[in-house]
Amino acid sequence: AQSVTQLGSHVSVSEGALVLLRCNYSSSVPPYLFWYVQYPNQGLQLLLKYTSAATLVKGINGFEAEFKKSETSFHLTKPSAHMSDAAEYFCAVLGGSNYKLTFGKGTLLTVNP
Amino acid sequence: GAGVSQSPSNKVTEKGKDVELRCDPISGHTALYWYRQSLGQGLEFLIYFQGNSAPDKSGLPSDRFSAERTGGSVSTLTIQRTQQEDSAVYLCASSLFLNPSYNEQFFGPGTRLTVL
Numbered sequence: 548a549q550s551v552t553q554l555g556s557h558v559s560v561s562e563g564a565l566v567l568l569r570c571n572y573s574s575s576v577p578p579y580l581f582w583y584v585q586y587p588n589q590g591l592q593l594l595l596k597y598t599s600a601a602t603l604v605k606g607i608n609g610f611e612a613e614f615k616k617s618e619t620s621f622h623l624t625k626p627s628a629h630m631s632d633a634a635e636y637f638c639a640v641l642g643g644s645n646y647k648l649t650f651g652k653g654t655l656l657t658v659n660p
Numbered sequence: 661g662a663g664v665s666q667s668p669s670n671k672v673t674e675k676g677k678d679v680e681l682r683c684d685p686i687s688g689h690t691a692l693y694w695y696r697q698s699l700g701q702g703l704e705f706l707i708y709f710q711g712n713s714a715p716d717k718s719g720l721p722s723d724r725f726s727a728e729r730t731g732g733s734v735s736t737l738t739i740q741r742t743q744q745e746d747s748a749v750y751l752c753a754s755s756l757f758l759n760p761s762y763n764e765q766f767f768g769p770g771t772r773l774t775v776l
Contacts, residue, residue, distance in 0.1 A: 588769075647705045
């Protein structure tokens with residue numbers, strides 16, 4: 548069985564500051580991991596994905612995430628937050644089923660001017 | 661089309677009524693998924709289709725929920741005798757293959773269902 552834990556339901560940063568959104572996973576098989584972003588009243592947009600090719604994954608909008616097997620983590624980072632980054636972020640794992648995404652509860656990112 | 665589309669974008673219904681939610685996947689995508697997003701439960705998997713068949717319906721919350729896909733394209737999620745706890749955003753996604761490396765799921769904007 549797969550599960551995802553996102554630490555912090557709400558993260559607030561200042562514009563220009565580092566963004567760090569935490570995700571820990573549990574999977575009985577080597578996982579495929581995803582970060583999605585959801586803007587208000589919109590669907591989910593894929594930011595980046597880990598599919599075992601490289602542990603450091605770069606995504607859109609300057610985001611990146613590092614897969615750490617020893618820590619079962621896949622934290623999302625961005626060096627400098629922008630106002631347009633304000634949204635809800637979801638970490639998800641695609642485990643043994645190969646089709647069923649299991650999502651974390653989400654982290655709402657607020658960016659203050 | 662350019663992306664996954666869903667209709668209606670918003671649906672308000674009365675308790676006990678039936679509703680149909682529609683999803684148009686990206687052209688050529690063989691796999692289609694329905695998820696539900698609610699305040700209490702977060703994002704939950706409901707069902708997935710490979711072509712017109714649904715190998716996994718395990719996420720459907722009750723027998724009031726059903727879904728079909730015709731022609732390997734459009735899918736309809738039907739909720740019979742709606743209850744207030746059915747109020748949620750229903751998200752549809754599609755993907756090109758089931759190979760995990762290619763199984764990037766593209767999501768539609770969702771249908772917000774409100775049951776009064």
